[in-house]
Amino acid sequence: MKETATKNRPSHTVYMVEGEGEHAFWTKIGSAWAHDDQDGFNITLAAVPVNGRLVLRKRKEQGGKGE
Numbered sequence: 001m002k003e004t005a006t007k008n009r010p011s012h013t014v015y016m017v018e019g020e021g022e023h024a025f026w027t028k029i030g031s032a033w034a035h036d037d038q039d040g041f042n043i044t045l046a047a048v049p050v051n052g053r054l055v056l057r058k059r060k061e062q063g064g065k066g067e
Contacts, residue, residue, distance in 0.1 A: 014030035
């Protein structure tokens, strides 16, 4: 059962990033689940950015970027 719960949890977090370096502003806008073959992702977005760039970060269990 633990394997099923882990599989349903997203493997990555999707951010929209505006700016560069220390002045960048990161906004979490979605989640991604790696395909079983690890060759792609299913991505769900709560917002669609009109500027900035999308960044996909491996999800971490504790807070911070990649959350």
